[in-house]
Amino acid sequence: MPHPRTVDRQLPTDEARELLALTRELAGREIAPAAAEQEDAGRFPREVFTLIGRAGLLGLPYSAEYGGGDQPYEVYLQVLEELAAARLTVGLGVSVHTLSCHALAAFGSKEQRADHLPAMLGGELLGAYCLSEPTSGSDAASLRTRAVREGGTWTIEGTKAWITHGGVADFYTVLARSGGPGAHGITAYLVPGDAPGLSAAAPERKMGLKGSPTAQVHLDGVRVPDERRIGEEGQGFAIALSALDAGRLGIAACAIGVAQAALDAGAAYLRERRQFGHPIADFQGLRFMVADMAARIEAGRALYLAAARRKDAGLPFGTQAAMAKLICTDTAMQVTTDAVQLLGGYGYTADFPLERYMREAKVLQIVEGTNQIQRMVIARDVLGPESQD
Known part of the structure; x- marks a missing residue:
């Protein structure tokens, strides 16, 4: 299974472009090839986290003073999307690790950060x-x-x-x-x-x-x-809520990574499979399904990046993070379900990765606050707090 296609990305610096290129290279060589086999065996790839940590990918949004990458969330989340497209266990793991570092990085004393963050961000600790x-x-x-x-x-x-x-x-x-x-x-x-x-x-x-x-x-x-x-x-509790706002953006990016991987796999199959003398990619019903999948993914990506840019600008972003988590994870569930349908009976087998993507997408609607909780957060921002009568 090839690594997902290169997504047309808007990156702010040459350094960010090089970072994405490094991520794709590592994902294609070290993560994606063994993903299906290791997931089936329930194997946790600890060595991969050490590798990407040493490559500087475990501390991207944190200060370089403590071993981080000094990257904006806009860039970090796109790295996360690439990792999740190769294997969700890795993308989600990096998101959780970043969440685990947030409290110390944002609220710890200078002495605490100096004592602990370099090891936490450098790949030796998870x-x-x-x-x-x-x-x-x-x-x-x-x-x-x-x-x-x-x-x-x-x-x-x-x-x-x-x-x-x-x-x-x-x-x-x-x-x-x-x-x-x-x-x-x-x-x-x-x-x-x-x-x-x-x-x-x-x-x-x-x-x-x-x-x-x-x-x-x-x-x-x-x-x-x-x-x-x-x-x-x-x-x-205030520290926890602060971390969860940022963590929800991580889940949103992971969800779009899984959805993109599903779209890429489905599109590749449509181009190769022939029925009635034609590639099934020629059939309008399937073309329309693919168009809807691609549009949903692009909309979700735009939403999580817009929320990330608010965070990077120091603006309130909690409601936008809830929106991104809601829309992106619902998108992942819809797209992976449709991708299974594109392959017909083959989509339901473990010979193709679509059934795995579909099973993985479901949990993203639950973690870091269920999507019902996200709707409560959004409605509270629009309508105000619920009545206490």
């Missing part, structure tokens, strides 16, 4: 983000994991759920309740992956993304020095 719990998913402010301070040390007790990289991460950004109920009683912590008392359950058995481990993470009396508290006590 992160996980611990907000959701078995009883608090969409209602994240109701989390129950507790952090109790004794002198200069915090003891954390609780269970986190649906954690990407759970059990394989080197560090976990953990949100825990350090005060009273509600959003104002939550604090963020940077927890080492080898901390005594931290363990992961067996990975969830999923319909897609089988190479990306998703697991519960148990914190049984995990002790963390106050130097690893991120931000102020009680600031954790």
